[in-house]
Amino acid sequence: MQFSKYILALCCLGITGVGLAQNPFTAGNIVVYRIGDGSAPLNATAAKVFLDEYTSTGTLVQSIQMPATASGNNNILTASGTEAPMGLLNLSADGRYLVVPGYNAAVGATTATATASVVGLVDFNGKVNTSTAIPYPEASNKMYSATSDNGTNIWFSGYDVIRYTTAGSTTSIPISTPTGGLLQSVYIANGQLYNSNSQANSSVYTVGTGLPITGSQSLTVLPGLSLPLATQQFAFADLDPSIPGVDVLYLASQQGSSTLGGLKKFSLVNGTWVANGVVSTGTVSADRYQGLTIKVLGNTVALFWTRRGPNGTAARGGQLVTLTDNSGYNGTLTGTPTVLATVANIDAMAFRGVARVPLGCAAVNGLRAPDVSATQANIFWDNPATGGGNYEYAVTTDVTPPPSGTVTTNTFANVSGLINGTTYYVYVRTQCNALSNSEWSVTSFVTGCKPPAAPPVNIAVSTKGLVDIKWKKVFGADAYEYLISTSAMPPTTGDNSTDTALTVSSLNSVSQYYFHVRSKCGGGAYSEWTTKAFSTDCFMPAISVAVLPGNAGVSWNRINKAVKYEYALTFNPVKPISGSYTSDTVYTTNKVKDGTAYYFHVRSVCINGALSEWSTIPFATQGMQVYPSPVIETLRVKLEGIGNSGDITISDVMGKIVYRKQVNTNSISIPASSWAPGVYLVCYYNGQQRTVVRIIKQ
Structure with a gap:
C-alpha cells in the first residue's frame, strides 16, 4: 500500500516517463539521486535512476527519470542497485x-554488459x-561521482582513477591513478578539485592545484x-570572513561505529582541520551515511x-535526513537528525547522492549591511558572475527565507522603520527569468545607535594649546554628545553638537585627557561611548x-603648569x-635703538621640566637706521615708523651735498665709493619730521 501511494504521487505530478516535459526546479529545494522505481528489489544489475526534487x-x-533507453545523442544512464558508492550527485560549481x-x-x-x-x-x-x-576499458565501470565547474569541463572518479573530460566527449584523460582504489566523491570548492576515499584509511584530498586537466596529479x-574517515560525499563552507577561502568541512562517513561513522564536522584552525563533533547513533549499520549537501544562510548551515x-x-x-548547524565556525556539531523522506519500498529504492537544485542564474555576491542605525539600514550587494539585472530583497526578523521580496534593478536598498535593538535578516536573490x-x-544585522568609530577619531594638539577634534559622521545619527575629561571612565552625559568637529583652547599643558563621544539617533536612542586618550605638551606663550x-x-x-619663562x-x-x-x-626695555628691527623670543618651562617651542614676535623702533658706518662701498638706509615718502639728502660737514633723492620705499641702497673719506650727515624729511644720522666714510 505504501508503494502504491508513492506511485500515485508521481502520477499526480505528471511524471510517468523521461519523454514528458519537466517543470523548472524551484530555488531552495534539494535533489536526491534515487536508484530503482520500486517494482523489484535492488540487486547488482542495472536499475533506473531518478532525480527526486524535495x-x-x-x-x-x-x-x-534519467534515460533508460538511448535516444538521439542521449545515452542510457542507469546504476547498480547494490554498488553503494554509485550515484554521488553534484551541483556544478557555477550552480x-x-x-x-x-x-x-x-x-x-549486469555491470559487465555496460560499455561506457x-x-x-x-x-x-x-x-x-x-x-x-x-x-x-578507458573508463572504469564503477563511476561513483562526477562534477563540473561550468557544464563543459567534467571530472569523474571511479574505483581507482580520477579522469577529466568535456561535455559530449567520448574520450577522457586520467589525471590521478593512486593505489588503494575506491576513489569516491569529486567536489569543487573555491576553484580547487577535491576527492574522497571510503577505504578504512581514507580521508579528503586535494587533487593537484586548482582544476587540473592533465595527468600525474598528486592527492594531498x-x-x-x-585518519580513517571512510568518507563518502563531503561539502565545504566559508563561515569566517577573516579566514581566506573555505574554513568548515562536513563529511558523510560510510562506517557505522561511533569511532568512524556518521556526519562529521571540521574547522580550519591555524592551517589545520580540527574535529568539531559527529552526529551518529554509534550503530554498525543503521547510520551508514552517504550523500551530503549543505545550504549556507549567514552563519547557519x-x-x-x-x-x-x-x-x-x-x-x-x-532515508533522507536533515540537521541545522547553528554553531558556526569551529563550533561543536550536535543535534538529532530529522527524517525528511523514506524510500517508498524498502530495498527496492535507494537514495544516494544529494545536491542543491540547479538554477538559471547565480546568486548575488557580497551581500552586506555596512550602515545600520537604530531605525534604518543600507544594504548592498554585487552582481553575480552570470545573470543579474533584476533582484528581489526582503528584510525580516524571520530566520526562514521569504517566498518573495521587493523587486529592484538596483544593487542597493535603504530600509527604514526598523525597531531598535532587533536582529534582522537580509535576503536577496537574482531573478533569472x-x-x-x-x-x-x-546576511544579518542588529539595529542600534552606533558610536563613532575610534580609529577615525582624529585629535590634533597644537603647540599653542589648541585642540582640534574630528570624527566620522555616523549613519543614522542626528547629533552627538561629547566630553573632554581627565577620567577614562565614560560619562553619563555630555555637551551636544550637530557637527563632527570641534576646537578646544582651555586645556592644561602637560596633561592627560580623554575625549568621549557618542551618537544620538533620535527617539531616545544613544550609542555606547567611544573614548580616545590624548595628552598635551608644554604650550608656547602667545x-x-x-x-x-x-x-x-x-x-x-x-x-x-608653567613654572617660569x-x-x-x-x-x-x-x-x-x-x-x-x-x-x-611682561618684559620692558628702554635700551632700544631708533629705526631698528628686533625679535623677541619666549618659551614656557613647565612643571615636569618640559620646554615649549619658542614663540617669536618681530617689532621695530621708530626712526631711521643707516648702516654700515664706517661705509666703504654701499650705504643702506631703512625707515621705521616715520613713513616711506620723502627726501633723503647726504652732505659733508661743510654742507656740500653728495646725494639727494626722493624715495617712496622704506629701504634704499646708496653707492658711496666715490665719496671722499670723512664725516657725513644723512637727512630724511617727510614734510613734517626731519631725522638726521651721522656716519663716517672710510
Missing part, C-alpha cells in the same frame, strides 16, 4: 547543472543531457585529516544527507608687543639656544 521540509515536488554519474547498461543487465561510463547534465529547466559517455590529504535507514546492507540509502530565481543570499619712542614692552599669556631679545628671527628666565609675563 523541498527543504521533505515535500516531494517532482521526479526526473547551473546537476552532474549525474552512471553507466549505459540496460535496465536489468555516462555523465548526465541536467539544467534548471529539467533538461537532460547524457551525451557524455567514456567507453570501457588535508592537514589534520590523516542546513545539512541534508542520505543514510541506510530501513534498507538492508546491500541497497542502503533508505519569469519562472526562475537564484537561491537567496542572506605674545603681544607695544613699541613707544625709546622703549618697548612685550607681554604674553600665562600658561597653566625663558626669553631673549635679538636682531634676527633665528631661535636662540637659551635666554634669560622670569616668572612674570
